[in-house]
Amino acid sequence: MRPGLVGTTVSYVLAFAMSSLAVGVASQSFGAALVGEVRQVVVQPKAAADADALKAQYRRPAATPFPKDNPYTPEKAALGKKLYFDTRLSASSAQSCASCHSPSYGWGDGLAVGVGHGMQKLGRHSPTVINAAWGDIFMWDGRLATLEEQALGPIQSEGEMNMPLDRLMKRLNSIPEYKTLFANVFADEGMTPQTLAKAIATYERTIISEGAPFDAWVEGDEKAISDEAKHGFALFNGKAHCASCHEGWNFTNDGFQDIGLPGDDVGRGQFVPGVIKMVHAFKTPGLREIARRAPYMHDGSLATLDDVVEHYNWGGAARPSRADLMTPLGLTDQEKTELVAFLKTLSSNLTPTSAPVLPR
Amino acid sequence: MRTSKLISFAIVCGLSTGAFAATEVIHQQGRVFSAESVTARKGEALTFLNDDSVPHNIMSVSKGNEFNLGSQPPGSSVDVTFKQAGEVTVICAIHPRMKMNVKVVD
Numbered sequence: 001m002r003p004g005l006v007g008t009t010v011s012y013v014l015a016f017a018m019s020s021l022a023v024g025v026a027s028q029s030f031g032a033a034l035v036g037e038v039r040q041v042v043v044q045p046k047a048a049a050d051a052d053a054l055k056a057q058y059r060r061p062a063a064t065p066f067p068k069d070n071p072y073t074p075e076k077a078a079l080g081k082k083l084y085f086d087t088r089l090s091a092s093s094a095q096s097c098a099s100c101h102s103p104s105y106g107w108g109d110g111l112a113v114g115v116g117h118g119m120q121k122l123g124r125h126s127p128t129v130i131n132a133a134w135g136d137i138f139m140w141d142g143r144l145a146t147l148e149e150q151a152l153g154p155i156q157s158e159g160e161m162n163m164p165l166d167r168l169m170k171r172l173n174s175i176p177e178y179k180t181l182f183a184n185v186f187a188d189e190g191m192t193p194q195t196l197a198k199a200i201a202t203y204e205r206t207i208i209s210e211g212a213p214f215d216a217w218v219e220g221d222e223k224a225i226s227d228e229a230k231h232g233f234a235l236f237n238g239k240a241h242c243a244s245c246h247e248g249w250n251f252t253n254d255g256f257q258d259i260g261l262p263g264d265d266v267g268r269g270q271f272v273p274g275v276i277k278m279v280h281a282f283k284t285p286g287l288r289e290i291a292r293r294a295p296y297m298h299d300g301s302l303a304t305l306d307d308v309v310e311h312y313n314w315g316g317a318a319r320p321s322r323a324d325l326m327t328p329l330g331l332t333d334q335e336k337t338e339l340v341a342f343l344k345t346l347s348s349n350l351t352p353t354s355a356p357v358l359p360r
Numbered sequence: 361m362r363t364s365k366l367i368s369f370a371i372v373c374g375l376s377t378g379a380f381a382a383t384e385v386i387h388q389q390g391r392v393f394s395a396e397s398v399t400a401r402k403g404e405a406l407t408f409l410n411d412d413s414v415p416h417n418i419m420s421v422s423k424g425n426e427f428n429l430g431s432q433p434p435g436s437s438v439d440v441t442f443k444q445a446g447e448v449t450v451i452c453a454i455h456p457r458m459k460m461n462v463k464v465v466d
Contacts, residue, residue, distance in 0.1 A: 032425065032443070033420065033441060034405075034442075034443060035427050035438060035440055035441075036438055036441070038437070039436065039437045039438070041411070041435055041436060041437045042435065043434060136456050136457050137456045253391055255454050255456070256456075257454065268453075275417060275419060275428055275430075275453045277417050278453055323415070323454075324415045324433065325415065
């Protein structure tokens, strides 16, 4: 198409669209695919699932997924655990992965925002690593694609563990027991940043929320949770439409939404430029062990689950990027209490995690 | 001038007709594209129908076939006509599990 003609077409598309709204007109966009007009379509709403069908959507998976290029072995997970708890992975030798993702705090840190190198506060809340094996995309802003990539991110980040990988590999190489462990687990690859990441990611994939009262109820034990919590579950899937994003057994679809929390952090918007709904959008976190993981949200700005429910009931700050799903809910005080009661049934009797003895 | 107006008008109508003639409909129910991969001819449209219960933001950054449907509410449908032959990755910006491939052929 000649440039001159392109310009003419654009002006006529606009003129035609304005003068004849009754007729569908394609809108134009050059050097790109052509997007037509939006048409309304009658979509039959799916009949609300009955209680049993709904419960079935939340049944725990039978097995943990491990990637083909990094399969599970107990030895690899054991090595990964040592590395995860080893403070020598940080420049200061004072911080490990477990400093911010600690079993004592539901695999988070219990702080509003993380604390990094030199005790400096970070910009965002430390996310839990629980059920990371099921993650599709990592970090609050989704900038890393795999758990292996994620494992190396905070180690190198100046604000976090501040440890260049070449320096780290030299340090680990100077610890004979690590050399032996790496040689045993990665006979062909040896000790490299990639095998370090594989070992840590493998250990992280074993950090899984255990059976909670909610799971017992899903499996048929009607006495496992209170009537209040059962009402809360119905609200979660109905009036409060939490399940639009917090769906499935791990209570997330790994999607990105701006939920209207005040603040100028653009989140996912930094990595998906030009898409308005990604500005201020952050990854939907799973809700397992949520009662153990206060404070809440990507910025740690809400202290309690009651505050979180109150935020959603309000609908968040109105702005173009705010998710269309964020609308005032009109929940009664009783309904808010029921939602929180339900969320508390997602905490399991986590088996205490033993700290590993580290190579010296 | 009048001729050029008519040509432009014809192009616009042609594009619209092309769009309406779309046969391949990509559904989005349950946060899943109904096809993992489809083939479309250059100049042919695919219809992206949000028959899900939540908004989607279907887009592509594949060179020559970039588009962004913005927040598409449930119960709406949009045609996208691909202009350049090649592989196009279509995603939902909101839901990273939604990913499909369109092979655009001459």
